[in-house]
Amino acid sequence: MRYAETGYNLEIDLATGNIEKVETDPKLTEFYLGGLGTSVKIHWDRVPPETKAFDPENLLIFSSGLFCGTPAFSANRTVITFISPQTGLLAYPMMGGFWAAELKYAGYDKVVIRNKSPKPVYIWIHNDKVEIRDASHLKGKGALETQEIIRSELKEPRAQVAAIGLAGENRVFTASIEQSRSSASRLGGGAVMGDKGIKAIAVRGTKDVYLARGAEFMEHMNDVTDYINFRNSNPLPGVMTILSGIGSPQEMKHVDERWHTESFAWGNARVRRKDFWTKEIEKSWTSTQLSAVKRFISCFNCPQQCGGLISYQDVPRYMMKCFSKLTYAMGAYVDNLDFAFRIANTAFEYGVDSFSTPQILAFAVELLEAGILTDQDFEGCPPDKEGRFFWLLDRMVRREGIGDILADGTYWAARRIGKGAEAFDHNTIKKHEQMNIKLGMLDPLYYLMFSTNEKISITQIEGNWPQAAFPSREDREAFVKDWPQLPDEKFKQYFLDWEPRGENSNPYYPTPDISSEIVDWMEMVHNIDDALGLCAGMGSFCLKPPYHIHNYPKLISAATGMDLDEGKLKKIVNRSRNLHRAFNNRLGMRRADEKPPEDHWRRRFPEIEEKLLTTYYKYKGWNNDGIPTKERLLELDLDYVVEDLERRGILKDG
Numbered sequence: 010m011r012y013a014e015t016g017y018n019l020e021i022d023l024a025t026g027n028i029e030k031v032e033t034d035p036k037l038t039e040f041y042l043g044g045l046g047t048s049v050k051i052h053w054d055r056v057p058p059e060t061k062a063f064d065p066e067n068l069l070i071f072s073s074g075l076f077c078g079t080p081a082f083s084a085n086r087t088v089i090t091f092i093s094p095q096t097g098l099l100a101y102p103m104m105g106g107f108w109a110a111e112l113k114y115a116g117y118d119k120v121v122i123r124n125k126s127p128k129p130v131y132i133w134i135h136n137d138k139v140e141i142r143d144a145s146h147l148k149g150k151g152a153l154e155t156q157e158i159i160r161s162e163l164k165e166p167r168a169q170v171a172a173i174g175l176a177g178e179n180r181v182f183t184a185s186i187e188q189s190r191s192s193a194s195r196l197g198g199g200a201v202m203g204d205k206g207i208k209a210i211a212v213r214g215t216k217d218v219y220l221a222r223g224a225e226f227m228e229h230m231n232d233v234t235d236y237i238n239f240r241n242s243n244p245l246p247g248v249m250t251i252l253s254g255i256g257s258p259q260e261m262k263h264v265d266e267r268w269h270t271e272s273f274a275w276g277n278a279r280v281r282r283k284d285f286w287t288k289e290i291e292k293s294w295t296s297t298q299l300s301a302v303k304r305f306i307s308c309f310n311c312p313q314q315c316g317g318l319i320s321y322q323d324v325p326r327y328m329m330k331c332f333s334k335l336t337y338a339m340g341a342y343v344d345n346l347d348f349a350f351r352i353a354n355t356a357f358e359y360g361v362d363s364f365s366t367p368q369i370l371a372f373a374v375e376l377l378e379a380g381i382l383t384d385q386d387f388e389g390c391p392p393d394k395e396g397r398f399f400w401l402l403d404r405m406v407r408r409e410g411i412g413d414i415l416a417d418g419t420y421w422a423a424r425r426i427g428k429g430a431e432a433f434d435h436n437t438i439k440k441h442e443q444m445n446i447k448l449g450m451l452d453p454l455y456y457l458m459f460s461t462n463e464k465i466s467i468t469q470i471e472g473n474w475p476q477a478a479f480p481s482r483e484d485r486e487a488f489v490k491d492w493p494q495l496p497d498e499k500f501k502q503y504f505l506d507w508e509p510r511g512e513n514s515n516p517y518y519p520t521p522d523i524s525s526e527i528v529d530w531m532e533m534v535h536n537i538d539d540a541l542g543l544c545a546g547m548g549s550f551c552l553k554p555p556y557h558i559h560n561y562p563k564l565i566s567a568a569t570g571m572d573l574d575e576g577k578l579k580k581i582v583n584r585s586r587n588l589h590r591a592f593n594n595r596l597g598m599r600r601a602d603e604k605p606p607e608d609h610w611r612r613r614f615p616e617i618e619e620k621l622l623t624t625y626y627k628y629k630g631w632n633n634d635g636i637p638t639k640e641r642l643l644e645l646d647l648d649y650v651v652e653d654l655e656r657r658g659i660l661k662d663g
């Protein structure tokens with residue numbers, strides 16, 4: 010009997026149509042936990058380092074997390090892994106919704122897909138019955154529309170369907186995978202899915218998932234419930250509203266957008282509008298949002314209701330959450346929220362990432378204004394900002410005209426366009442568009458997070474530590490008083506000493522040593538969530554969350570019977586973290602790639618930055634090039650990685 014996990018993966022070879030239900034080795038769970046952890050191991054074992062995103066050898070893995078399908082609140086993430094067409098590195102976008110739990114109930118932990126189908130197909134998983142079905146009739150259909158069509162043709166209203174839209178079919182590098190109330194958005198999973206010829210994966214399951222020590226597990230969950238209730242009725246004082254609660258940032262509930270619209274940059278991450286949020290704007294945005302959001306909705310087994318069901322004028326109904334509300338309006342430099350609710354529906358149907366895509370469109374507009382792109386490239390484009398964005402989006406997902414170049418994302422498009430366009434690609438890290446933030450003073454914590462995180466996206470590493478120092482000592486003292494989530498008491502002192510100005514502030518404080526500890530902690534919690542399939546909004550992504558390093562081991566032990574303590578859990582996630590890094594090193598990633606955009610902060614300090622990176626690498630047990638040392642790998646029982654990296658000449662003399 011296997012606990013928490015099902016103990017089976019579904020292996021699908023699209024070239025031969027072969028489908029196998031394969032029992033997994035329980036040792037792998039003990040070694041890598043589940044979700045992202047065990048998926049990384051499969052990529053390492055089976056994907057040769059020469060592999061490119063659109064090679065048949067590129068595996069596409071849909072993985073539930075270890076806790077998905079158990080009664081653990083908010084354990085609903087499906088982690089999707091593949092080599093990204095944008096970065097050429099191992100990507101892991103994820104989605105909440107309902108798909109992961111359904112997969113567990115169908116009897117599988119992961120769906121591992123290899124090779125390509127010669128014709129468009131969708132996969133239908135119904136407990137033990139798994140079929141590859143023709144999808145020619147779904148060609149060109151929207152990602153949301155496709156889910157409905159499949160449910161109705163299967164006569165399975167309760168099937169959960171993950172689908173791509175036109176963007177994925179056309180291998181647009183920012184194509185997403187959309188599913189019910191969620192989206193696996195970043196780094197081009199939709200493109201890899203489209204390249205393999207898969208339009209959708211539908212799943213329906215009616216089996217049980219077992220817990221090793223159910224009563225004990227539920228007792229721990231009762232404590233988690235109490236804490237969720239406590240946090241929901243006690244928002245944190247002293248931090249901005251979106252950080253005061255738990256769950257994903259509650260953008261569907263909050264109407265006050267002064268902070269985002271004035272602090273983040275508009276257009277191609279270029280201009281800050283420090284007095285944007287006037288009374289009139291507030292009135293108009295509030296009324297648009299209140300009329301658009303019909304009700305709040307949650308993912309599977311989650312009390313937080315971070316999603317908004319959008320029903321706006323003549324726009325078909327759809328779901329929106331978090332920062333997708335603002336990215337298109339800010340990218341297009343449009344002052345009304347009406348545009349945001351309109352274009353998001355079109356973009357979700359096409360299936361594109363709403364962080365990268367608006368920036369790519371804004372980049373094209375900038376290039377036109379600079380005379381690098383010409384009126385000829387924009388022939389037929391409406392002159393107004395809104396019309397122009399709709400037009401560009403359409404060109405991009407169809408890969409028509411200039412859209413074919415833009416479809417590869419800012420980095421690659423800039424290089425294909427040439428004529429100085431490279432200078433307009435100013436907001437990518439490792440060839441991937443970042444959030445539209447440009448700030449004044451180098452921030453050591455963010456410097457490390459931006460540079461080194463394997464997701465290449467700040468939302469996957471920031472979280473448990475406040476984003477800025479609190480101005481008053483009393484507020485800091487009050488904050489640390491009740492902070493059981495900390496991994497170690499010494500962090501309290503770090504926080505007390507951290508000031509908004511002076512010697513103990515950015516860029517000098519937190520010092521490189523302290524920054525390393527804080528960033529490593531934040532990343533570790535993310536790695537745990539991504540292995541368990543927990544929403545980061547209940548763990549790693551928010552301040553003072555219900556799940557943390559002191560209760561994860563108890564929950565995992567009761568769920569799986571593994572009997573972990575904090576030390577053992579840390580070692581496991583450290584192991585998969587280092588394996589992920591080694592995989593990317595094998596694909597060519599090195600220190601030189603680990604840098605935030607040059608204009609991310611106006612004030613940069615090259616010496617401090619070098620010191621930060623060197624200190625952090627050392628702390629992580631990586632060499633000066635960001636590659637795990639032999640010593641660290643052996644400590645983590647990753648002997649096979651040492652052997653491989655040495656054989657390839659990537660690791661020399663430890």
Ligand code: MTE
Pocket residue numbers: 101102103104185191192193194195196329330331332333356357360361362363364468
């Ligand atoms: N893109 C689409 N299509 N739909 C979305 O809901 N959410 C955005 C962004 N892009 C979103 C999207 C937000 S708020 C986040 S935090 C990231 O995707 C999450 O990235 P991931 O899905 O790759 O993990």
Ligand code: MTE
Pocket residue numbers: 086103104105106190191192193257258308330331332468469538539542543544545546550
């Ligand atoms: N959960 C995990 N484990 N990892 C993440 O990066 N991102 C959060 C939240 N939960 C995140 C996560 C953020 S910022 C958002 S907006 C939502 O997931 C996105 O939800 P979706 O992927 O279901 O669309």
Ligand code: MG
Pocket residue numbers: 102103104105191192193194
């Ligand atoms: Mg997502």
Ligand code: W
Pocket residue numbers: 257258331332468
């Ligand atoms: W978000």
